[in-house]
Amino acid sequence: MDLSEIWAHIKDGFWSLSDALGLQWAPRDLPMARRLQTLGAIGWISLVLFGEAFAIYLFFKLVYSDYWWLATVYAVWMLRDNDTPARGGRTFEWVRNWAWWRYYRDYFPLKLVKTAELDPSRNYLLACFPHGVVCTGAFGAFATNALDWYKIFPGMSCNMITLGGHFLVPFFRDLILALGACTSSRESLLYLLDKKKHKGNCVALIVGGAAEALDSHPGEYSVILSRRKGFIRIAMMSGAPLVPVFSFGEPDVFRPLNNPQDSWLRWFQESVRRWTGISPMFPVGRGVFQYNFGVVPLRAPVTTVVGTPMEVQKNPDPTDEEVDAVHAEFTQRLVALFDAEKHKYLKNAENTHLIIT
Incomplete structure (x- = not known):
């Protein structure tokens, strides 16, 4: 048997195994x-x-190399730069404009839709839902310029909020700072919304956070809002209008493992989240060369809709009752935004409802 025959047998065996496993391979052309x-x-x-x-x-690797002194210099500089994530960040538009983000946008594709104007002389708190597995739509819309943020909302800048722990990681912190990320502390939010001299700031906050990621499943829209009131208090303390933002299609980007409330997987995920603030997700998407399994996201369109601003009266020290009243109004506005826009972006809109927990 010559090499060509051996190779033919190998190919036949490979395709037979693929057919048996039901694998769908990406076309070569x-x-x-x-x-x-x-x-x-x-x-x-x-x-x-x-x-x-x-x-x-x-x-x-740098520490244990001949260039250890560079690691030392960087570590000292990083310690001196520790306040930057809570003091408005350090955005580099060149990084937000990378071609990489445009290819990322077109893969799904991602879209950003405006329903009302934002006044560049004011600051706004964008309350974003749902988190999904990894905030696909919100990242594209608010952490990059790939969705034309500056053209859709002229005169407005945007900072996406994330956990403070990410800014403790060397090198990685500098990338997310360049993308406009800031820490999720009260000090950081109030600085961006009330104390920063420059106006026209939009602060994009994923309200449900890591906990909401655990309830992300295709076709389901479940958001954590009932027990999330800190962002309402921040808006009242700063006087910044609240803007409901919803990313339609976000749950369809991955197929996470089934994790009902009483399962061992959910117990493990919740335990890790309580200790670290990060939900251990097991995103199931597609592979690089086949469409059945892997961690590459699925080609599912995600449309991030920015709703109408809700005016909030400035109150440096709101009571719990005052916070509850604003929270109830915002909840109604979020549901109204979902119901008004879902028919444009969801295939089974009539049977799809927003679940608030």
């Missing part, structure tokens, strides 16, 4: 544009899942 889009999505999910671990690895 895909246009370059789609390949670049897939590469953009792979790079993004790799950054989300492995970016911090890789950054820590690079830092220690």
Whole structure:
């Protein structure tokens, strides 16, 4: 048997196994544009899942190299720069304009929709829902310029809020700072909304946070809002209008493992979240060369709709009753936004309802 026959047997065996497993392979004749889009999505999910671990690895490689002194200089500078994430951040538009983000946008694709104007002479708190597994739509809309934020909302800047722990990771912190990220502390939010001299600031906060990620399943829209009142208090203390924001299609980007409330998986996820603030997710999407399984997100369109601002009277020390009243009004506005827009972006809109927990 010559090599050609051996190779033919190997190929036949491979395709037989693929058929038996039901694998659907990506066509080999895909246009370059789609390949670049897939590469953009792979790079993004790799950054989300492995970016911090890789950054820590690079830092220690530098420490134990002939260039250890560079690591020392960076560590000293990082300590001196510790307040930046809570003092308005350090955005670099060049990073927000990377071509990478445009390929990432076109992969799903992602869209940003405006329903009302925002006044550049004021600051706004964007309360974003749902979290999904990894905030696909919100990241594209508010942490990059790929969705034309500055054209849709002229005169407005945007800072996406994330956990403070991310800013403790060397190198990684500098990337997310360049994308406009700031820490989720009260000090940080009040600085952006009330104390920063420059106006026209939009602060994008994923209200449900890591806990909401655990309830992200395709076709389901469940958000955590009933027990989330801190963002209402911040809006009242700063006097910044509240803007409901909803990303339609966000739950469809991944197929997470089934994790009902009474399951061992859910117990494990909740335990890790309580200790670290991060929900251990097991995103199931597609692979690089096949469509059945992997961590690459699915090509599911995500449309982030920015609603009408809700005026909030400035109150430096609101009572619990006052916070509850504003919270109830915001909840009604979020439901109204969902019901008004879902028919445009969801296939089964009539049977899809917003569940608030």
